Amino acid sequence: MGERDALLELRGINKGFSGNQVLKEIHLDIRPGEVHVLLGENGAGKSTLIKIMTGAYTKDSGDIFWESNKVEINGPVDAMNLGIATIYQELNLIPELTVYENIFLGRELKKNGKYSLLDRKTMRLKAEEYLKQLGQDISPDAKVSTLGIGQQQLVEIAKALTINAKLIIMDEPSSSLSESEIEQLLTTVMELRKQxxxxxxxxxxxxxxxxxxxxxxxxxxxxxxxxxSMAETDTEKMIQLMVGRSLDEKYPKMNFQLGEEGLRVEGLRLKNSSKEISFTAYQGQILGFSGLVGAGRTELARGIFGVDPVAQGKVYVFGKEVKIKCPEDAIKAGLAFITEDRKGEGLILDQTLEFNITIANLKKLKKNKFLYKDKMKALANDYLKELQVRPGDITAQARKLSGGNQQKVVIAKWLCTNAKVFIFDEPTRGIDVGAKVEVYRLINSLVQDGAVVIIISSELPEILGICDRILVMNEGQIVDDMLREQADQEKIMKSATRGN
Ligand SMILES: Nc1ncnc2c1ncn2[C@@H]1O[C@H](COP(=O)(O)OP(=O)(O)OP(=O)(O)O)[C@@H](O)[C@H]1O
Ligand SMILES: [Mg+2]
Structure with missing residues (x-):
């Protein structure tokens, strides 16, 4: 097909940030009604490229054509007027408003022209119609705060339909969703494509x-x-093209010697919960927490780490009871909590990598400064290199890193704390397949050095690929406990969804 068939065509797009050339002579055409996948390693330029399509960034040079006409996209309004909508990973909804209010936010329908009362009735009906069009049965009157992330995303998609979008751009829409929510998203995408x-x-x-x-x-x-064309591509080929080589193994599993009891949690009950949780994690046994999004795994970790208040229960670290009332107590007790929320709790985006890894760490360690700044800096440099963080320059501002590279910095930061017990919450979210292997290797070496490792993950292949023992959570409780040899996807899913 020639360029005449293209809905959007990019020709020779270049973009740099202060001398760093990020996009080089990109040619790309998007056809009407196609699902066009963009793939590349962390930092390859995917998000930057789509930000040029949506007017969030302006290109340095190159041409953009929309339905064969040359256009300039100088801001989000230009993109919207053409019919380009974007679903970002961080959703832009207002939680206190209802679904229909969000869908029409900023473009409210009025009863008699511009200055009259809001036409709530029509907005409700239209919202309902758009949601139905997506095959969704979400009430237009529901408050957005009561919806799960998957449903919120669908509301964003419905919003895109109200501007009559001809192109919807989705940047890692599935990364925070559970398996069933991903299925729903994929169904919706196929529905949009049909239209x-x-x-x-x-x-x-x-x-x-x-x-x-x-x-x-x-x-x-x-x-x-x-x-x-996707028909002539398989996952092997995707890896080969994006990394420039093939990966010998996706999960470099090692066998460890079972060691001492490292973390024991007894009868822990979170405030706002009636469920008690007990479990023990050992050295030499990577403990995985599986379950649906919302099963209570992150809440449990937050409770243990002192982020959220706990009503009752005991925590022992290497046999010794510890009292944890805040994250500082947890760090002092030798715990590390590598969170999935790199922006909220993980990184100070306006600071450099060096600040994030050394100063922020030392501040938290307070009296426990077993690592001095220079030593920590050297260590940080090693980890940044091992995790292939790009740019690996320790003086770079965290904000300027791509999403996946920010996540790697969060991991490096916690590796530098000398903790004995590591709780990883969705550690490889947003990390490309090649770099994932490096994260697993680092986790392996932590275990070899005697650390206790707990991994919360919604990706079953990851849980099965790197954990030695798997606990399944369901509605705030541990409902199953199996060794790697006894576990498979079906068994885990059964326990995770029982009673739902
Ligand atoms: N505002 C910015 N200032 C400076 N450099 C930036 C900025 N935004 C992105 N970059 C750089 O541009 C490059 C491409 O980043 P981009 O976010 O497009 O990657 P990506 O392909 O989306 O990666 P990921 O899979 O990790 O999300 C990276 O090297 C990044 O550090
Ligand atoms: Mg990105």
């Missing part, structure tokens, strides 16, 4: 890309390597 809407879809989940995409474009170091 002739084009989708640009970014995800590090290769199987998902394979299922949903019509074509795939691969970026590497700011260059477009190739655009292929």
């Amino acid at each position: 002739g809407i084009a989708i640009v879809y970014i995800s590090h989940k290769l199987e998902e890309n394979k299922r949903i995409g019509d074509r795939i474009s691969i970026l590497r170091d700011g260059r477009k390597i190739e655009t292929l």
